[in-house]
Amino acid sequence: MSSSPLAAPRSGTRTKQRSNFELYGWLFMRISGIVLVVLVLGHLFIMNILDGGVQRINFAFVAGRWASPFWQVWDLSMLWLAMLHGGNGMRTIINDYAERNQTRFWLKMLLYVSTAFIIVLGTLVIFTFDPNLG
Amino acid sequence: MASKTPVSLRALPIGTLYRGGEGMWTWVLQRITGVSVFFFLFVHVLDTALVRVSPEAYDLIIATYKTPIVNLLEVGLVGAVLYHALNGIRIILIDFWKRGPRVQRQMIWVVAGVWLVVMIPGTYYMMIHTIDALFGSTP
Known part of the structure; x- marks a missing residue:
């Protein structure tokens, strides 16, 4: 519009709506962080300190919990x-x-694949746990 | 904008929250503890997955968690998670609480204080068995 020498190179660079992905990522870190404070610190307290701590953990203990x-x-x-x-x-x-x-691309691919693998594996373990195994 | 800045704040150099000073080191420590805990979580889901293999396989891997050296590493893990959690709450307060940025430095001391108050008895209770096994008189 104006006769500014910057007008020509600037025009057309913002045709697509910018993604809000990083904003949601930033917000997710804070919301999940608050929930994880309760879940993870509770988990660590129960598993490591309460009632004998790690010494009492075995297959039967896990079976009792996941019942x-x-x-x-x-x-x-x-x-x-x-x-x-x-x-x-x-x-x-x-x-x-x-x-x-x-490097950035392949590191992130490795991260995404391994993260998805651990989430799927952990979910399957919780849902398919068999207390009468063995 | 600059003319409205109170005199007391203008005495501070710009960008003191994350660039240089204590704020930067809490950020560095947040990254180091975060990466460490993430790698542990990875291994921990894998070892827990052994409950799907057999009770013997699971009990065998869990036995390593009960050895003195790994017990000490667990104290390190709890210390890392606790720092990450407390400093994470500090970051949330800096971002969302009106007075947060102004008291961010004082909040570092609160983080350090709470960390010590939890870790001193926590370390003791986590290591009772190991202390007893290594130095106790009971055979």
């Missing part, structure tokens, strides 16, 4: 939120420090 839907939901939420929170944190770190395009 209750409450702990199944607790562990499932913790798994998903922690992996997505951690995965998004790792994505940020790769974007910050991997300078070559190829």
Whole structure:
């Protein structure tokens, strides 16, 4: 519009709506973070300190816990939120420090594939757990 | 904008929250603890998945968690998670609480204080068995 020498190169660079992905990512880190404070610190307290701590944990202990839907939901939420929170944190770190395009791309692919694998594996373990195994 | 800045704030150099000073080191530590916990989480889901293989396989891997050295690593893990959680709450307060940015430095001391108050008895209770096994008189 104006006769500014900057007008020509600027025009047409913002034809597409910019994605709000990074904003939602930033917000997700804070919301999931608050939930994880309760889920993870509760988990660490129960598993490591309460009633003998790690010394009392074995297959029967896990079977007793996962007999209750409450702990199944607790562990499932913790798994998903922690992996997505951690995965998004790792994505940020790769974007910050991997300078070559190829390196950044392949590191993130490795991250996404391994994160998805762990989420799927953990979910299957919680849903298909068999207390009478063996 | 600049003319409206209170005199007391103008004394501070610009960008003190994350660039240089304590704010930068809390950020560095947030990244280091975050990456460490993420890698542990990875391994931890894999070892827990052994409950689908057999009770013996699971109990065997869990036995390593009960050894003195791994027990000490667990204290390190809890310390890392606790710092990450407390400093994470501090970051949320800086971003969403009106007075947050102004008291961010004081909040570092609150984080350090709460961390110590939880970790001192926490370390003791986490390691009772190991302390007893290594130095206790009970055979």
